[in-house]
Amino acid sequence: MAAQYGKISVIFDRMGLLYPDAGASLGFTVSLVGIVGIFFGLVAGLYVSSLGYRRSLVWALWIGAGMSALQALHLPFGLFLVSRLIEGLSHLSVVVAGPTLIAALSSDRDRGLAMTLWSTFFGVAFTLLAWFGLPLVAGFGLLSLFAAHGLIMAGLALWLGRALRDVPVPPRAKLPALRDLPGLHLPVYRSPWKVAPAAGWLFYTCCFVSILTVIPPYIAAEQRGYVLGAMPLASIASSMFLGVFLLRHFAAVKVAQLGFVLSACGVLWLWLQPGDPLACLALAAAMGLVQGGSFAAVPQLTLKDEDRAQAGGVLAQAGNLGNTIGTPLMVLALGLAGFSGLMAVLLVLFLGGFLVHQGLAQMRRHLPE
Template identity: 70%
Template sequence: MTSSDSTRWGLILVIWAAGLGAAAQYGKISVVFDRMAELYPLAGGSIGFTVSLVGLLGILFGVVAGMFVAGFGYRRTLVWALWIGALMSALQALHLPFPAFLATRVIEGLSHLGLVVAGPTLIAQVASDKSRGLAMTLWSTFFGVAFTLLAWLGLPLVDQFGVLSLFGAHAAIMAGLAILLTVALRNVPVPERQPVPQLARLPALHWQIYRSSHRVAPAAGWLFYTACFVAILTVIPPFIDENLRGFVLGAMPLTSIAVSMTLGVFLLRYLAAVRLVQIGFALCALIGVWLLLVPGSPMACIALAGAMGLVQGGSFSMVPQLNETAADRAQASGAMAQAGNLGNTIGTPLMVTALSLAGYAGMLATVVALFVGGFVVHGLLAMRRRY
């Protein structure tokens, strides 16, 4: 695959908007989670599955999703993933019975996986070598931006028209993006399709990807990042001054995005993405010690989010830097999807367990250990690539 001579920023922004739709597949439930019991009062503890089931297919098949996307076609995957997402949200807006609602969330996971694998691969394709770092950093912001927009625009919609209206709005947006990208991608040169792997070969293909220090590197660090980010936003708030809590929680994702898009993009001009991610992990570990010494410090919380922004942008930029072909990039993105879903799944229970067994100090020690783990794993993989 050769890079384009000039960056198609308009198309990149539309693909990024599809990423916002993918993030909203998680966020549309997260932001109204306290109101889901209004829709399903008999669900009890099972209501938690309304969030986690989207990640099920990502955990099971994320690492090989890139191979299937390469075989099915990047344009086709992106558009069909949007249509599937639109259909599932439209069905959810009909107030389905609870088991049927959970089934739509599982299918929505297929849509999410297609979007997060095909989206960054296509962005890397239509960005020039000079602009690719900025383009991939922009893509890396899709979760933070989507959650912010859902808080600013989605919650007022829910307050006025109810929870089901949010699902309907999401369906309309996903369908609109599907139509727009069908037209926008029509004349975009994309990599040739690859043979779809046979199911019997999937275990061997997993091993093939995970033993590659180039393809697995972005995912390896991403696992440590995702195990911390959502978990920290979940377990830290009770330790922050109640008068400042709302401000700090709103500022943290925005600070992460701002640092990623400014300082992160600037540093990528002079540093390899792997080095930037290691710097981010090292700063996160140091700020974690700060939070350990000054529990719930608002400045430390915001600084931690900023440092995590370096890891965020650098991790996605690492995919095209370490992998030359579109097929390898898609496999690396698939591994990142698997690692991200796994990290989001295990992170919060891990932090809650550490908090219950060893208190605040034990929880922060776990956070620091994870950040150090991210730094070390990138160092070890970099050594493998050199020898």
């Protein structure tokens, strides 16, 4: 599912070979998926809970598989962008339905582990694309990556369609009318329970992809490939081992806050020693705690499945917004104030993530749920 983003990102420098006349419009091949999430994240949460989580998940996978299959035919550029727009809706449905089902089907003891495992999807996807997708492209061309992605998504749709057929799933909510959608947004944004995971996630996503984008020039050339490949793995390992251990003993929001504080410490280390490989890996590992804690916070803070779907929709919305604005923000800071400006912005964002969770926790203590 995360490969719906990653399959373009890893070959973006070669997309001009497919569409030589597209020019700057090639940027939309990546951003359209995120733009859908920004505008329709909460709407997806409302509709997925009405249409059914299992049905939404399986059909979203089939739609994603169909779009990848069409892309493998080398569509004209305009139609390719339309397919990416539809793929954004598919991606959004999976992001909302998947974790809601996982939380509903997991035991209380294992829910933190399950949600942390889910939270690694971006890092795992980019790692697999680097290990297997790029060699596939080198051997069979760019279109082969789209075909392979379509086959994998179709296989997942078949497997989950059968595996979830007899599994009890959460009841459906009432289908909202279009005229009611604006009014349904505000109560969700005002809820310190539903919006808390998304609020922290916005600060995290502003940093994660942008760090991998702007830090490489400061890492020694002979170590750069190793460090960039190891950073997502360090984040995943931290989530799955230290994060899961902490989630068994502390609230998910506290784990995310610890991750933000340790990430700020990692930024200070990098500020003092620019490009230091250990500092890069330590920063990535610290961010892994934010990653796992943020997703685990959704079922901890919202007990009803409908509320979890709404919280998941806002989380997707915040994640797409952060991914969209993060890199331009870092590039701007770098251009205005150099490396120190970049580090200062990262420090403010990580401390901001800690403080926004602190503020929302205060609100939860003084408001009835």
